[in-house]
Amino acid sequence: MDFKIIHKDTHSRARCGLLTLERGTIETPIFMPVGTQGSVKSLSPQELDECGAQIILGNAYHLYLRPGLQIIEESGGLHKFISWPKPILTDSGGYQIFSLALLRKVKDEGVLFQSHLDGARHLLTPEDVVRIQNVLGSDISMPLDECVSYPASFEQAQKAVERTTLWALRSKKEFEKRKQGILFGIAQGSTYKDLRKRSINELLEIGFDGYAIGGLSVGEPQDLRYNILHFAIDDFPSGSPRYMMGVGLPEDILEAVSMGVDMFDCVVPTRYGRNGTAFTSQGKLTVRNGEFAHDQRPLDEKCGCTCCRNFSRAYLRHLFNAGEILGIRLVSYHNIYFFLHLMREARLAIREDRFSAFKENFMARCE
RNA sequence: GGGGACGUCGCUUAGCCUGGUUUAAGGCCCUUGAUUGUCGAUCAAGUGAUCGUGGGUUCAAAUCCCAUCGUCCCCG
Numbered sequence: 001m002d003f004k005i006i007h008k009d010t011h012s013r014a015r016c017g018l019l020t021l022e023r024g025t026i027e028t029p030i031f032m033p034v035g036t037q038g039s040v041k042s043l044s045p046q047e048l049d050e051c052g053a054q055i056i057l058g059n060a061y062h063l064y065l066r067p068g069l070q071i072i073e074e075s076g077g078l079h080k081f082i083s084w085p086k087p088i089l090t091d092s093g094g095y096q097i098f099s100l101a102l103l104r105k106v107k108d109e110g111v112l113f114q115s116h117l118d119g120a121r122h123l124l125t126p127e128d129v130v131r132i133q134n135v136l137g138s139d140i141s142m143p144l145d146e147c148v149s150y151p152a153s154f155e156q157a158q159k160a161v162e163r164t165t166l167w168a169l170r171s172k173k174e175f176e177k178r179k180q181g182i183l184f185g186i187a188q189g190s191t192y193k194d195l196r197k198r199s200i201n202e203l204l205e206i207g208f209d210g211y212a213i214g215g216l217s218v219g220e221p222q223d224l225r226y227n228i229l230h231f232a233i234d235d236f237p238s239g240s241p242r243y244m245m246g247v248g249l250p251e252d253i254l255e256a257v258s259m260g261v262d263m264f265d266c267v268v269p270t271r272y273g274r275n276g277t278a279f280t281s282q283g284k285l286t287v288r289n290g291e292f293a294h295d296q297r298p299l300d301e302k303c304g305c306t307c308c309r310n311f312s313r314a315y316l317r318h319l320f321n322a323g324e325i326l327g328i329r330l331v332s333y334h335n336i337y338f339f340l341h342l343m344r345e346a347r348l349a350i351r352e353d354r355f356s357a358f359k360e361n362f363m364a365r366c367e
Numbered sequence: 368g369g370g371g372a373c374g375u376c377g378c379u380u381a382g383c384c385u386g387g388u389u390u391a392a393g394g395c396c397c398u399u400g401a402u403u404g405u406c407g408a409u410c411a412a413g414u415g416a417u418c419g420u421g422g423g424u425u426c427a428a429a430u431c432c433c434a435u436c437g438u439c440c441c442c443g
Contacts, residue, residue, distance in 0.1 A: 036405055057404075095404045147404080186404090217403045246404040267405040274407055290398065321397090328407065 001182045001209055003241050009355040013233075013260040016350045019210075019241050021139045021182065023079070023087045026054040027347055028241060028262035031253065031339045032089060034270065037062045038082045041270045042329045043336065045084045050306065051333065052340040055086060055139070057265050060132045061093020061100075065115050065122075069135045077137035089140035089265070090133045094186075095147050095214075095246070097124070106146060108166060126167040130174040130183075138181050142212065143171035145186040150219040157190035160215075164188045165202040172206050182209035184243060187232065190215055191224055196232040210241035213261075217247050226255055233259050250279060250342055251366065254359045257346055269339045273332030276320045279339070283366035285313075287331060292317045305337035 002020040009015065017028040033040045033048060036059040040048055048056065058078055063069075075081035078088060094111075097104055101113035110125035126144040133141040144167050146160040168185050175183045185203035189195035203211060213232055216225050229244070236242045243263035244256050253264050269279065276287040280300035285292075287299070298308035299316065307316075307330040319327030342362075349358035 034405065041405070042407085059404080062405090091404045093404090099404090142404080145404095212404085214404070219403095243404095248403045252403070266403050268403055271402065271405060271408095274405090275402070277402085286399085288398090323407085325407080 003210070003239070005239070007351045009258075009350045010353045011356045012258040012359075014257045014346075014350045014355045015238075015260060015262070016347050017241065017262055019262075021087045023085065023139055024054065026087060029253075029257045029343055029346055029350075030054060030263055031343045032057050032263065032265040033336050033339075034265050034267045035082070035084075036091075036267075037066070038078065040336070041274065042325075042332045043270075045082065047333055048084070048336065049086075051337040052344065053086070053336070056084060056088055058082075058088050058090045058136065058138070059093055059096065060090050060129055060136065060138075060142075061096040061124075063090075063136060064093070064124075064132050065117055069132060073135055077135075079137055087139035088137075090136055090138040090142065091245075091265075092129045092133070092142045092144045093124075094129075094142075094145040098147050098149075106163065108163065111144070126170040127174040130171050134178055134180050140210070141175065141181055141183045143168050143183065143186060145188060145214055147188065147215050147218070148190055150190065152190045154192055154195070157188070157192050157195050160190070161188050161195050161199045161202075164199065165206075168203055168208075169206050172208070184208050184210040184212050184241075186212045186214045186245070187236075188215045189232070191220055191228055193228070193231050196228060197235055200232065200235040204235075204237065208240070210243060210263075211236050212243040212245050212263075214245045216244065217252070222252075225252075229256060229261075230259055233261065236260075250339070251363055253339075253342075254346065254362060257350075258355065258359055266339075269335035270332045273335040274328045276327070276331060278316075278331050279335050281362075281365060287313065287316045287327070288320050289317075299331070299334055300338070303334065303338065303341075305334050305341075307331070307334040307337075 003017055005015050005017045007016040019026050019028055032055050033053050034057045038058055040056055072078055072081050079085055097111050097113050100116040102116060102119060104111055104113040110123055112123045114121050129144040130141060145164045148156050148160045185208035187199040187203055189199045241262045244261045246266060247256060247264055248266050249268060278285045278287055278299045281302045285299060292313040295313035297313055299313060300308055311330060316327055316330060349355045
């Protein structure tokens, strides 16, 4: 693995980089579409490619429970199974165990939980989670971490940081046995600055290929989120990729890019797509709204995606009102294209030292 | 021709027997928000019916009575 910073914006802390992995080189800052169960919901790999996707996410927890490792192994690994030859980052499933599982018991050994699918009990250790991602064939693996919700008491957050560090160390040891792909560390600490500092410093001692900031965008107010990010990112080594997990809306991403974050993933483009909200250069557009019933314009007149080149707001609104699958697909496609195009433009703006203006301009147009 | 059942927002039901806490309730649809390591989910808010129509009884009627119109069923 190799991470090169090719340019730093002169007026912000945004930077452009190239992260080289075995299956390809990705340009940062980058947005990674989320394909939890081995599918970026409603989109084919070919469509993702058309949109400009360079890397997508999978989820160890979901894929381990279904279809199970054996089937993926028989299929020659996750890339072959889902027919996506480019890089895949797999999330550990730590977040899901805390958000989805019916019951869970966190012990230092690992997490004992009941599957949200069938109620079966499983114990997953940090070692298991690394091994699962090894079987999947992940290009970037994420360790099991403990993500606390907001608000969390200092004691809860502290306990989670301690456990996350302990698990990070064990994950690293397990990872070293095979060294397949690369492994990131995940910093926690909720909204407590001293915990944030402690968490990243403990990860740095262990040493990872990249560093993720987790536990944000879990319900905290926006200004607090930016405040914590701004503070925490200082301790992330500038020579390694920085990944903000689960974020976010376009404005959140641009704000984080300006603080020096390199990688993002978020369900928003596809989730909003399924629920009929499109992201456009003028802000969000709720396709179902009655005002679009007779609107012959595309979702975004400045967008060059297949959806915008072929379909009207009136038609898309009809598809949603009629419950047609195509509506979900088209708006999801547009949203993914929009996010990836936004990142392309952001990278260009950074290289031309005009990222701050680009960001301000985007925010202003979305008002 | 005879008998019966039923008419309450766009759809579908509750309320009627035992009149008053009904500014008529719920579900679906519709409208508008929310949605951040997934959610074809879910949540929140909102529009919408003078209770088929006309009389009557009563202090008071969706509710009781009469007539009428409409729909459906059964018997000839």
